[in-house]
Amino acid sequence: MSGDLNRSRGLYRHFILTLDLNSRSAQAIAYGYLVPVLFLVAYGSVFRAETPALLGQMGQLLTITILGGACFGMPTALVAERERGIWRRYRLLPIPTGALVGSVLAARLVIVVSAAALQIGLAHVVYGTPLPLNPMQTLAAVFLVTAAFLGLGLLVAALADDVPSVQALGQCLFLPMIMIGGVGIPLLALPRWAQELAGFMPGRYAVDLLQLGYCDLAGIRHGGFNIVALAVIGGGAACVGAKTFRWEAGRRVGRSAWAWAAAALLAWLAIGLAAAMTGHLAPELPPDIGYAAITDGEIDSITFKDLPGDQEFVSRLAPPFGDGEREKALGDFAVKLGSWGPGHGADAGQSVRYLLCVAGIADVSQDLREGEIARHVLDDLRARYGDERLSRILAWIILYPRDGDVLTSVPALGLSRRYREDIVRERTVLYAKKFLGRLRGRIKD
Amino acid sequence: MPDPIPVSVRICDLSKRYGGVDALDGISFNVGAGEIFGLLGPNGAGKTTALECVLGLRRPDRGSVSVSGIDVLENPGDAKQLIGAVLQAATLQDKVTPRKALRLFASFYRKPADVGSLLGQFGLSDMADAPFDSLSGGLRQRLFLALAFVNNPSLVVLDEPTAGLDPRSRRDLHDIIVGMRDAGRSVLLSTHDLDEAQGICDRVAILDRGRIVAAARPSELIEQSRSGPRVEVRTLKPIREALLASLDGVTRCSRKGDGWTLETTHLNGTIAGLSQSVEATGNQFLELRILRPSLEDVFLSITGRAWDGKKEDG
Numbered sequence: 017m018s019g020d021l022n023r024s025r026g027l028y029r030h031f032i033l034t035l036d037l038n039s040r041s042a043q044a045i046a047y048g049y050l051v052p053v054l055f056l057v058a059y060g061s062v063f064r065a066e067t068p069a070l071l072g073q074m075g076q077l078l079t080i081t082i083l084g085g086a087c088f089g090m091p092t093a094l095v096a097e098r099e100r101g102i103w104r105r106y107r108l109l110p111i112p113t114g115a116l117v118g119s120v121l122a123a124r125l126v127i128v129v130s131a132a133a134l135q136i137g138l139a140h141v142v143y144g145t146p147l148p149l150n151p152m153q154t155l156a157a158v159f160l161v162t163a164a165f166l167g168l169g170l171l172v173a174a175l176a177d178d179v180p181s182v183q184a185l186g187q188c189l190f191l192p193m194i195m196i197g198g199v200g201i202p203l204l205a206l207p208r209w210a211q212e213l214a215g216f217m218p219g220r221y222a223v224d225l226l227q228l229g230y231c232d233l234a235g236i237r238h239g240g241f242n243i244v245a246l247a248v249i250g251g252g253a254a255c256v257g258a259k260t261f262r263w264e265a266g267r268r269v270g271r272s273a274w275a276w277a278a279a280a281l282l283a284w285l286a287i288g289l290a291a292a293m294t295g296h297l298a299p300e301l302p303p304d305i306g307y308a309a310i311t312d313g314e315i316d317s318i319t320f321k322d323l324p325g326d327q328e329f330v331s332r333l334a335p336p337f338g339d340g341e342r343e344k345a346l347g348d349f350a351v352k353l354g355s356w357g358p359g360h361g362a363d364a365g366q367s368v369r370y371l372l373c374v375a376g377i378a379d380v381s382q383d384l385r386e387g388e389i390a391r392h393v394l395d396d397l398r399a400r401y402g403d404e405r406l407s408r409i410l411a412w413i414i415l416y417p418r419d420g421d422v423l424t425s426v427p428a429l430g431l432s433r434r435y436r437e438d439i440v441r442e443r444t445v446l447y448a449k450k451f452l453g454r455l456r457g458r459i460k461d
Numbered sequence: 462m463p464d465p466i467p468v469s470v471r472i473c474d475l476s477k478r479y480g481g482v483d484a485l486d487g488i489s490f491n492v493g494a495g496e497i498f499g500l501l502g503p504n505g506a507g508k509t510t511a512l513e514c515v516l517g518l519r520r521p522d523r524g525s526v527s528v529s530g531i532d533v534l535e536n537p538g539d540a541k542q543l544i545g546a547v548l549q550a551a552t553l554q555d556k557v558t559p560r561k562a563l564r565l566f567a568s569f570y571r572k573p574a575d576v577g578s579l580l581g582q583f584g585l586s587d588m589a590d591a592p593f594d595s596l597s598g599g600l601r602q603r604l605f606l607a608l609a610f611v612n613n614p615s616l617v618v619l620d621e622p623t624a625g626l627d628p629r630s631r632r633d634l635h636d637i638i639v640g641m642r643d644a645g646r647s648v649l650l651s652t653h654d655l656d657e658a659q660g661i662c663d664r665v666a667i668l669d670r671g672r673i674v675a676a677a678r679p680s681e682l683i684e685q686s687r688s689g690p691r692v693e694v695r696t697l698k699p700i701r702e703a704l705l706a707s708l709d710g711v712t713r714c715s716r717k718g719d720g721w722t723l724e725t726t727h728l729n730g731t732i733a734g735l736s737q738s739v740e741a742t743g744n745q746f747l748e749l750r751i752l753r754p755s756l757e758d759v760f761l762s763i764t765g766r767a768w769d770g771k772k773e774d775g
Contacts (some may be wrong), residue, residue: 022569025570029565032558033561033565089721097554100554101550102551104518105553107517107518108539109537109566110541110569280571
């Protein structure tokens, strides 16, 4: 009992000391915080025109942040301490050395999470990027990705003879993932062969999982394959790293360690093959492809005769707002909707569907502002996408009502009550028709 | 010589091979409570490997190590509670302070020493909050010694503790090591500095190529060695070798620079004869030194090799 208490007390002190020393190390600050911020600035320069800026790149930015801390910062510190004989000294302590490694990893987790929080905060303040839709889902995604990359970092530390070797090995992981792994350059901008190759690297799965955690309402629950991929790759690397790590300074890496490292890389291959066999390797198509394929003929084939009236019980729609009426009718609802994450995703078709859900749920719940909310959604959509693009998206929603996801409640906007999915789908189609009719001049306001 | 009682450390038949070479070849010795025991040997003799086995850093191929009756191999966690150590070439993080380092290491033990007292005891109070990279070599070594005491150990293991220190720091450290012994702790140290071993060790074991070739009190080893005293002499005018060889007790003459080294079995007779000869020939002494046998001579007489590893001439 006393031994356990000593161990916990000692590990806590080691954890705190690791954080303390990290905060005093210029190298740690550079890898952990400065480099990711430089990427944020670079991305901000390129993607700031998107609405909202950087929301579609948060998965990439957070992955880069985690890569820096886990695959460079952690192994650099670990190898530097080993080469200075510090870990040899630790081995004299009456505690398994693995527990101290655990303390290092835990401290690194805190460092990486703080760096991720800094990225999110800066993106929000500087570029107006919405905050995570579900912070707990984002945190869970950051934890999972960090754990996997710390496993890779441990393998780097095990294979590196000295600190310069850490840099070299770290770059061997970092650069391919940045360039052709979907981390630095968006997957959609890569040629098909690179998109498929990215399926053999953990970076792609990290980006996907973090993006889901950040701005998908379902969160990482939709990222099952990503989680498995990261667990297999990260877990394999961690096991090999723990097995082959050298505690003594100056001892060179042996052939068997390289053989184990090759075994760890087999996990990458296995995940790539599994992705290929389960359809997860297929190149991502641009999310706009669904509505972009809608033809004028298809739009013209849509009829508006059977729609309920705007002041009837179902699918109310208020008349256009006069001066000051919008604020009077909606209060801060319009502001909240403007920064509501699901309405600003990279997939325009899905974002419109989500915004129609807001109008639909307000309608089903007989919110006192149901008509005004629907009118505001229409105005917002027109301002954001323009009539031509919005027409195609609305037509796609009308013609393919079962596609895409719908929301059954929107607590973030005060619409907390949950409704059946089929009812919400029906209302989104009704509103889509009412909006499309107005855009095409087939319905008068 | 019988071991002091009670025995603190018992090492039995310890063996370790690296790539076909015996780093340790069945060494056995005991260290008593309140005793300074020195492991001597040239570089590569196996001293550090032996200490690493005692500390649990290396697993021997054969043999056993126990500290205060606790088997180090079977029960390393409990054994480490009793052992403090200063390792060769160990260091700490640049920005860690002595106070934080001591607090960290102390927190893992059942009976930690008071950190404030340790800082005072080892002369670190003034630099307690200074980063490690700002400490002098002597202060760093003091800090490592203090770290070896954070658990109030019954055995302190020191691997080449004075290597690289200036003379004053060495003297200070010797005082501290003797103080450990006087406080009833057992000290097991390795050194290749024979003067150091002769000066502070109660008993020594001389290691050569992984084997103990002699073990006793330093004075006993010297007495047992076949070496006698030597006389080093330098004169204003040259002296003939035949004259020196004819002096009372001289067994061997050898050139040393512009002087001579005489090995003798009758020191008084040799000195008296030498003085008479110098006086009689109108010569003058420039230098006359008497060298008593040392552990270096013991090593030479046992192994046939000089301490630096060269084969003895002739």
